[in-house]
Amino acid sequence: MCNSSAPPVLLWFKRDLRVADHPALAAAGPYVLPVYIIEPEYWALPDTSARQWMFTAEALQSLRSELARLGQPLIIRKGEAVHELSRLCMTNGITRMISHEETGNAWTFARDKRVASWAAANGVSWEELPQCGVVRRLPTRDAWQRLRNSFMRQPLQDSPAALAPLTQEISTLERLPDARALSMASDLCAHRQDGSHRAAALALETFLSSRGARYRVAMSSPVSAERACSRLSPYLALGVLSVRQVEQARRAARLHHHGDAGWHAALNSFAKRLAWRDHFIQKLEDEPSLEYRCLHPAHEKLRPRESDAARLRAWELGETGIPFVDACMRYLQATGWLNFRMRAMLMSFASYHLWLDWRSTGPILARMFTDYEPGIHWSQVQMQSGTTGINTIRIYNPVKQGHDQDSTGTFIRRWVPELNTVPIAHLHTPWTWNDGAARLQARYPAPIVDLAQASAYARETLWSLRKQAGFQTVARAVAHKHASRAHTSDRSSAQATRAARRKRTDPDQLAFDL
DNA sequence: AGTGCAGTTGACTTT
DNA sequence: TAAAGTCAACTGCAC
Structure with missing residues (x-):
């Protein structure tokens, strides 16, 4: 198996930190040099954070073993990607690299273009294979669903039985750097999920065997969602599990x-979310x-491109004076995760009530999400x-x-303990608590905006913009390029009526348009 | 028993 | 998996 005359294939691990159902590993063959590059410049970006790095480091330890x-x-190397890859290729005579297609942020996109041009100029071939339903250079959105579904139905890639040990000695980082060594701001995140493969497998198993039973009805509340949601998002974001593994385990x-209505609804709903x-x-x-x-x-x-610093800070710290907003933000800060609906609420509150530009709030949320996935996030x-x-x-x-x-207010009381003396009748709106509001304000702020006034202003401004000449023409072009085709195909009127009725009663149908 | 009415519910529209 | 408003149908109750 070991062939010292031919060079190995360099397998560049990126956001695919696993060995099972790993198309690139399967394609590389047994004589492979598996590489991960810790890129300090990436970890200095405004949308990355120490909690993401610590999670990644745990996943890397798993992958290494x-x-x-x-x-x-x-x-494992630390440095700039082109520099590290070219050193590895030059010193080992490598002419073939393989990895997975990555749909990352602008920085990783630019880095991949640098790698591609370096490879082309230096006689190194670089193959990038898909590992999920995303299709590179997709000509039109029309056939996408079919392509995606057929990918999910393909059998999982076998992980290799054994790899041929390299004959040459190649230096590697033995100890992974901590966040401080990467110059990252400290980021406690006391209840962060564990990035190991063992933790990922456990989350998948417990979700599909028991935790997911009430997924469909329990996902909306942050109280029940913590347990009833799959909690697979960070593993999918880093590729500790492939989306195909998860989809096939779901099937x-x-x-x-079989025969259990609750589970049936849960697993159908989950399938939709994996597709979304x-x-x-x-x-x-x-x-x-x-x-x-x-x-x-x-x-x-x-919105003003320069955000109001006081509002931005109050939102980020969970000190807006709106108890449920603050509870959600502090929960996210402490756990690195929040259910979908509450993420939407936090963003909506920042964008509409606080009138902050998404380019200042988006990176703050991205950093707080252990499961930051650029495509979903933006x-x-x-x-x-x-x-x-x-x-x-x-x-x-x-x-x-x-x-x-x-x-019942349990979530607010847990995450905003300043409010624990407020009776439940006023817990969601402590400014209406006549007896204690004045005393309370020493510990907990009054709302930083008037909710009704702020939402009315946002609503009127947005809707009047939509009525301006030319708006709808551009909107149609955007929809043609990006919108899901799920509800727009030609149908008989009976089907259309059925679909409309379903739309009203089934939250899944309305969950995430675009 | 039938009527009037306040209040509720649900479908649907508007923003 | 928005919220608020409109409208019509329905419900429960007093008389």
Whole structure:
């Protein structure tokens, strides 16, 4: 198996830190040099954070031991990608590199272009294979769903039985740097998820066997979502699990729970979310400027580009004076995760009530998410800010959301302990608590905006922008390029009526337009 | 028993 | 998986 005359294939691990269902590893063959590069410049970006790095480091430790078990440990380097790759290729006579297509932020996109041009100029071939439903150079959105589904149905890639140990000695970082060594701001995140493969497998197993039973009804409230949601997002973001592994495990679970209506609803709902995941990442793949420009350009000057520093800070710290908003923000800060609906509410509150530009709030949320996935993140940030031009304006009322999702107030009391003396009748709106509001204000701020006034201003401004000449023409072009085709295909009127009725009653159908 | 009425519910529209 | 408003149908109750 060991062939010392031919050079190995360099397998560049990026956001695919696993050995199972790993198309690039399978394609590389047994004589492989597995490499991960810690890029300090990436970890200095405004949308990356120490919690993401610590999670990544745990995933890397797992990957390193799995590869070692297969016979060839992971080589870990720290530095600039072109520099490290060219050194590894030059000193080992490597002419073939392989990795997965990555739909990342603007920085990783630019880095990949540098790597590609270096490779082309130096006689190194670099293959990039898909590892999820995202299609590179997709000509039109029309056939996407079919392509994605057929990818998910393909059998999982076998992980190799063994790798051929390299004959040459190649230096590797033994100890992974901590966040401080990467010059990252300290980031406690006391309840962060664990990045190891063992933790990922456990989350998948417990979700599909028990935790997910009430997924469909429990996902909306931050109280129940913590347990009932899959919690697979950070593992999918880093590729500790492949989305195909998860999708196929879901299918198997559907058979296992056959006949159970709750499980049936849960697993169907989960399948939709896995598909939406690829759908949004596809958008960033097709339109990288999604990260820094409004999808509909008429919104560019809607909000001041320089954000109000006091408002931004109050929002980031969970000190806005709106209990449910602050509880959600502090929970996110402490756990690195928040359920979808509450993420939408936080973003909506920042963009509409606080009138902050998404380019100042987006990176703050990105850093707090252990599961930061650029394609999902920037699509959602723009949707919840109303800047896509093609989605209906959804301005969440954080008091109503609080009543709906935390009616007993346990979530608020846990995460905003300053409020623990406030009776439940006033917990969601402590400014209405006549007896104690004055005393309370020494510990907890009055609302930094008038909710009704702020949302009315946002609503009127956004809707009047939409009525301006030319707005809808541009909006249609955006929809043609990006919108899901799920509800727009030609249908008989009976089917259309059925679909409309379903739309009203099934939250999945309305969950994430665009 | 039937009527009037306030209040609720649900479908639908507007912003 | 928005919220607020409109409208019509319905409900429960007093008389």
